[in-house]
Structures are given as C-alpha cells and as structure tokens.
Amino acid sequence: MAIIKKHDFVEIEYTALTKEDNAVFDTTHAEAAKKEGVYDKNNDYSPPIICIGEHDILKALDEQLIGKETEKEYSIEISAENAFGRKDARLLQMIPLSKFRRQNIQPVPGLQLNIDGVFGIVKTVSGGRCYVDFNHPLSGRNLVYNVKVKRIVEDDKEKLSSLLKLHLHLKDAEVEIKDGSASIKSKSEIPKEAQEEFRKISGRAIPAIKDVDFVHIKS
Numbered sequence: 001m002a003i004i005k006k007h008d009f010v011e012i013e014y015t016a017l018t019k020e021d022n023a024v025f026d027t028t029h030a031e032a033a034k035k036e037g038v039y040d041k042n043n044d045y046s047p048p049i050i051c052i053g054e055h056d057i058l059k060a061l062d063e064q065l066i067g068k069e070t071e072k073e074y075s076i077e078i079s080a081e082n083a084f085g086r087k088d089a090r091l092l093q094m095i096p097l098s099k100f101r102r103q104n105i106q107p108v109p110g111l112q113l114n115i116d117g118v119f120g121i122v123k124t125v126s127g128g129r130c131y132v133d134f135n136h137p138l139s140g141r142n143l144v145y146n147v148k149v150k151r152i153v154e155d156d157k158e159k160l161s162s163l164l165k166l167h168l169h170l171k172d173a174e175v176e177i178k179d180g181s182a183s184i185k186s187k188s189e190i191p192k193e194a195q196e197e198f199r200k201i202s203g204r205a206i207p208a209i210k211d212v213d214f215v216h217i218k219s
Contacts, residue, residue: 001069002152006053007205009153009162010065013047019077019142049153049162051205056166058083061145070149078143084136091134092123100130159206160184167198180210189216 004010015027024036028047033039050056052065060082068074080086095115100107107113107130111122120132153159157175160182164170174185182202190198199212 001071004052004065004068004070004149004152006066008052009049009159009205010052010070011047011049011150011153012057012065012147013150014145014147016143016145018138019144025138047150048166049158050166051159051163054201054205058143058145061147065147065149068149070151073146073148076145076147078145080140080142083141083143084138085140087135087140093120093132093134094129095132097125097128097130156206156208160202160209160212163198163202163205167201168194177209180208182209182212183215184212185215185217187217187219190214 013028015024015029015032017024024032024038027033027036027038028045030039030045033043033045048056050062052062055062058078060078061076064076064078097107105113107122107125109122109124113120113122113132115132115134118134120134121137123131123133153162157177160177161173161175164173164175164184168188168190170184170186170188170190172186173188174183176183176185195212195214202209202212
C-alpha cells in the first residue's frame with residue numbers, strides 16, 4: 001500500500017450514487033451498471049487513470065483522495081454545494097410550446113433537450129408552455145462515491161497516454177518519450193490551440209517531459 005499525494009497518477013475504480021435514494025449515476029463497473037439499469041454500451045468501463053490535483057474528476061473527490069491509501073476502499077460523501085451546486089431557480093425557465101413545434105419537437109415531462117447549446121430537462125407541460133430546468137441534473141443532490149485506488153502509476157508513457165485519453169479523447173495514439181521529449185502520433189488532427197493547452201497540462205503533471213510534439217498520421 002502507498003499514501004496518495006498531490007500530482008500522483010492513480011488508477012481508480014468507483015461507483016457514484018445519490019445519497020438520498022442510493023441511485024447509481026456513474027460507475028467503472030460494467031456489471032454494476034447493468035444491474036442498476038444505467039449501462040451504456042458506448043461507455044468505457046475500464047478504471048481511469050487520473051492525476052491528483054488536476055481535477056480530472058469532481059474537485060471535491062479529487063481533494064479527498066489526498067492522504068488515502070492504495071488498495072483500500074473508501075466511501076466518500078460530497079455535499080451538493082461541493083458537487084454540482086444547489087438548484088438555481090433562475091435556471092427554471094418557461095418556454096412557449098411554439099418554439100418546440102417549429103423544431104418538430106413534442107415536449108413531455110422528463111424529455112432531455114439541447115436548447116441553444118444548453119442542456120435542459122422538461123419538467124411540466126401545460127397551457128401552451130412548458131417549464132424547462134437548465135440546472136445540472138445532479139444539482140441539489142448530495143453524493144456518495146465508493147472508491148478504491150488500485151495503484152499509483154509510475155511510468156511516464158502511461159501517464160502521458162492517460163492525459164491524452166482524458167483531455168483530447170485520444171485512445172490509440174502512439175506515444176514515444178526520449179530525453180525529456182514526447183512524440184505523439186495520431187490519425188486525429190489536433191488543433192494548435194488544443195496542442196498548446198495540452199502542453200501546459202502535461203508540463204504541470206509530468207515535469208520530466210519538457211516538450212510534446214504532435215504528429216498527424218494521414219490515412
């Protein structure tokens with residue numbers, strides 16, 4: 001076992017649920033997701049590797065992992081204020097049904113929508129209008145994370161690969177590290193701005209890597 005410190009890369013597995021009704025909303029266990037009726041075949045249920053202190057997960061959970069031990073299971077409670085915030089009445093808005101009809105949408109309670117680029121859930125429909133809640137679906141909910149840190153990752157190549165997966169969604173990139181310089185070869189073309197931001201992240205998280213070069217492999 002080892003004590004977890006800030007800037008450690010750790011592989012974790014967890015199941016997250018709402019405290020009040022024990023409803024699972026996220027998990028790294030495929031079988032648990034199937035049992036709870038939240039399984040999505042498009043999800044990757046393998047335990048993620050995160051960098052402590054980079055807030056790759058919920059900030060309050062990230063901070064509470066510091067000082068914990070590997071190979072032990074913990075039940076960590078997070079208040080609504082420290083999770084997704086309290087409900088904001090200003091984000092419950094009335095929208096005329098005519099706006100939905102123009103988009104050939106028939107709103108019903110519970111329908112999830114993307115309105116003008118913002119996610120919302122229809123709460124009620126009546127009198128030619130409907131109320132849509134633009135709060136985060138988990139706002140106002142106290143959460144519980146049942147977490148186990150499986151191991152601390154030491155290999156810089158594995159660390160960099162995990163950052164690529166988390167921040168750029170690159171799962172099949174070829175990573176090579178030599179003399180403090182990293183080469184990342186991928187079929188995906190990464191915008192210059194995203195490359196620069198990734199260099200900042202990798203520089204903070206993996207000080208041994210001084211430079212990151214992206215190579216676009218054309219099909």
